Amino acid sequence: MAPKRGFGATWWGRRWLEVLESFGWDTRLRRGRAYARAGNVLEIDIKPGVVSARVQGSRPRPYRVSIEVKTLSDREWERVIGVMAGRAVFAALLLAGEMPRDIEEAFRQARLSLFPRSAGDIRTDCSCPDWANPCKHIAAVYYLLGEKFDEDPFFLFLLRGRTREQLISALREKRAARVEQEQGEEIAPASPEPAGPSLEGQLDRFWDEGEELAGLRFLPVPPEVEAGLLKTLGPPPFWKGKEPPEVVLAGIYRLISRRAQEEWPGDSDRGAS
Template sequence: MGRRPGEFGSNWWARRWLEVLESFGWRSRLQRGRSYARQGNVLQMEIGPGRVEARVQGSRPSPYKVRIQIEPLDAARWAKVIETMSGQAVFAARLLAEEMPPGLEEVFAAAGVDLFPSRAGDLTTSCSCPDWANPCKHIAAVYYLLGQEFDRDPFLLLRLRGRNREEIISALRSRWADGAGAAPEEPTGDQPQQHGGQPAGEPTEREVLPSEPQDFWAPGPVLEQVRPHLAPPEVDLALLKQLGQPSWWKGKPDFLSIMSEYYREVTRQTLQLAFRPSWEPPGDEP
């Protein structure tokens, strides 16, 4: 039984994939391919780094073999992409949470590479059918079904460009861990140092304590200007998902499932407390 596309285009990256292909002047061909794909004529499809291989049933008894190739990004360009991704906290958090954030195409562009093919020549295709047109309806059907697969799993788009989900998340976690564990800069020169990193012999500023004892516990004018900002997190459980599953946890259910319940409950109660009309310290019921 062939693979029939379901609801298509619910996500931006799937729509963008077809928009790019249509910009090459393939609109009518892609429409024929869509009809072919919806009939279930794409029998099998495999996506790997830089390649897509498929079997498409045509008018002959044996299905045609379709191959689509796009140059995957090399290690140096992927390193630049990962560096650019990790420099945007919310963006990296969404990827670590296995979500595809808006603006991914712009991140690739900032790293000097293209996420999607920029011209028709970026795609090398072949089909065993006798039709000399490129794309033929069999290739076009695979193009269309690719969009559906990207809709279902956006990391397949990145796999086509050379990195799978695990490699990307592992690289982001590694950069996050390196950044979190970076050592402070060492003092330069031959100056002797005293406790706190201050050069020895230099006077330090001392905070003047309140002259009135009753003011000691008061917040003071500086703290009165502090206005905390509380809002639901932009990415659900971002910190937990950044940390991943601890290697030492052997219990069931898994660590993330247990901690997720606590994190969500703490978030719920914190927001509930923060947005109450008035707050009273907890005490015993009368």
């Protein structure tokens, strides 16, 4: 017997379903979950602000479902991206296919919301004769959307009006402008250092360790995104494995990271040898 199809495998996928349930749709959503698990959603297409789907019901011809979500304006997106650009980890996580944990807080700071705030933010239509909203066909599509969000968090942003390319490009542009501004700020001139002994006077110590080396500290920290670089680069052209390379190599990366932390613990007084 095949395992039950699960939805909301990621925190953002679960959050999507929780938001819908908060609108008082619990019972209706449960009716659609069985349809979704049975594979009755034959086709789903996500575009900025609109989801189109075909759902097999009790009749021979599949029903057509449309879900519209209010998109953010250009000015609203500019506010959100301005907040996100202030945190370098956001771009790193998103490029690795991870949704930042505090993404909702970033939207709140911009006085906006990533997820629909109310049922009024969503408009739906189904060609079935059921007048209930959501009907089980619409509810099934809601669950499939949660699954799509699990696979790629950028679908959430697409539903709000921005493609992956648009979002990443805007983030990079904002980050670059911020770094350029910081580098352009006036820096107080450093005090001149006292002249040290000449090179000729200490040739016999040329290959010795300097005193400053004793103060050197290694502080390895866990990455924000596990195997983030591999996820960003994607599979190499020669890859023939059934699983993505980051999944296959994850164990090796974890082992190397653990060995590095054991070799150079953060509180060690050890320098370099």
